[in-house]
Amino acid sequence: MADAVKTRLAELGLTLPVSAAPVANYVPFHVVDGWVYTSGQLPMTDKGLSCTGRLGADVDVATGVEAAKLAALQVIAKLNDATEGNLDRIEKIVRVDVFVASAIDFFDQPTIGNGASDLFVAAFGDAGRHTRNAVGVAVLPRNAPVEVAVIAKLKA
Amino acid sequence: MADAVKTRLAELGLTLPVSAAPVANYVPFHVVDGWVYTSGQLPMTDKGLSCTGRLGADVDVATGVEAAKLAALQVIAKLNDATEGNLDRIEKIVRVDVFVASAIDFFDQPTIGNGASDLFVAAFGDAGRHTRNAVGVAVLPRNAPVEVAVIAKLKA
Amino acid sequence: MADAVKTRLAELGLTLPVSAAPVANYVPFHVVDGWVYTSGQLPMTDKGLSCTGRLGADVDVATGVEAAKLAALQVIAKLNDATEGNLDRIEKIVRVDVFVASAIDFFDQPTIGNGASDLFVAAFGDAGRHTRNAVGVAVLPRNAPVEVAVIAKLKA
Numbered sequence: 001m002a003d004a005v006k007t008r009l010a011e012l013g014l015t016l017p018v019s020a021a022p023v024a025n026y027v028p029f030h031v032v033d034g035w036v037y038t039s040g041q042l043p044m045t046d047k048g049l050s051c052t053g054r055l056g057a058d059v060d061v062a063t064g065v066e067a068a069k070l071a072a073l074q075v076i077a078k079l080n081d082a083t084e085g086n087l088d089r090i091e092k093i094v095r096v097d098v099f100v101a102s103a104i105d106f107f108d109q110p111t112i113g114n115g116a117s118d119l120f121v122a123a124f125g126d127a128g129r130h131t132r133n134a135v136g137v138a139v140l141p142r143n144a145p146v147e148v149a150v151i152a153k154l155k156a
Numbered sequence: 157m158a159d160a161v162k163t164r165l166a167e168l169g170l171t172l173p174v175s176a177a178p179v180a181n182y183v184p185f186h187v188v189d190g191w192v193y194t195s196g197q198l199p200m201t202d203k204g205l206s207c208t209g210r211l212g213a214d215v216d217v218a219t220g221v222e223a224a225k226l227a228a229l230q231v232i233a234k235l236n237d238a239t240e241g242n243l244d245r246i247e248k249i250v251r252v253d254v255f256v257a258s259a260i261d262f263f264d265q266p267t268i269g270n271g272a273s274d275l276f277v278a279a280f281g282d283a284g285r286h287t288r289n290a291v292g293v294a295v296l297p298r299n300a301p302v303e304v305a306v307i308a309k310l311k312a
Numbered sequence: 313m314a315d316a317v318k319t320r321l322a323e324l325g326l327t328l329p330v331s332a333a334p335v336a337n338y339v340p341f342h343v344v345d346g347w348v349y350t351s352g353q354l355p356m357t358d359k360g361l362s363c364t365g366r367l368g369a370d371v372d373v374a375t376g377v378e379a380a381k382l383a384a385l386q387v388i389a390k391l392n393d394a395t396e397g398n399l400d401r402i403e404k405i406v407r408v409d410v411f412v413a414s415a416i417d418f419f420d421q422p423t424i425g426n427g428a429s430d431l432f433v434a435a436f437g438d439a440g441r442h443t444r445n446a447v448g449v450a451v452l453p454r455n456a457p458v459e460v461a462v463i464a465k466l467k468a
Binding site for chain 1: 346393403404406407408414415416417418419420421422423425426429430433441442443444445446447448450463465
């Protein structure tokens, strides 16, 4: 039976992707004392990265926003694993880190970050409203345009 | 009535700024289980960003230190909101993240970071002593020179 | 008497370094409610930084991996201080942040990150398996090639 989060995702035409495996020696998530930490997620699809390159150079804003959304969808897949398939157990998405691979004259990381943030809010409602760091880094693993990680709290 | 933190800020000639609104779809802070997370703050004044550009390129060290201080003051304004106006409820500033927009030959992020760190210690005393990450990023939202975020713990 | 972690480090031919002092106005670690936060650590040896520069420009992959390992060893020295010399008190390394100073065409931050991650797993076993963010930043303090920070949980 779908939880409310998956129902909302379905209404948006989205399904959880096959959870991407870590690309190195780390784990996709940890649950400790009711806190969930996810590793940084890239915009992986079943065909690999949705795009590569940097904002302001190789990747335009619309493509970057979509990439951030796909990275956030990978985060939600990890949260789904962390909650054993019941995303309604998420009390709050507390912190979202958004790293945007950026040319030095690209200043619109907030818009790119909203690709992730808007999905969290659409999927989780109030529980998806979060604090955020969004910064423009030089380059990301595999030349990905964006990486997104989350700290969330489970219901007691 | 002013708490001890605001009294110390006043002695430094500082008052809490009007709390800057988020520039995108996120919230300024969360309080969860006694932990306060703030979103990344830019050096906003009532006239907008105090300066723009990168350290080692457009922004000199003294200006960067002042910008970090102003970003930290925005963080304190968020902590003030999170504590409903009583900053004495902060037990400890646990972690400070400092992102410094940097040319690739600018290596003095620690000095820029101290613009924020020194203010936290001056304002909160021992409770303001913190762990820190300070890194040189390619670029920041709105071409800001520095972004500062905090994780703090409230008194029980 | 050595804890199991130090025994494993010895088997790897490693000893904890003299704990590097903070390079600015912050503390090396905090312990709050059983959570340990370390400040970002550079690859410091008793002769200073093991190397300087950026991956993809001045530093090759093997040297970068070794630098990440040395930064992780500094993190472990901080965890040792945080546990008053008993690293077996670490229940879990929850989150590892790896910042890699990178030229914009260097995409292999995951391999560099493994220099740190592999050491955490070798030293702590299952307790060392962690979530991770690894990103390519423009530049790091003192022109270091890598910076590593950790959030860990102590046993109850």
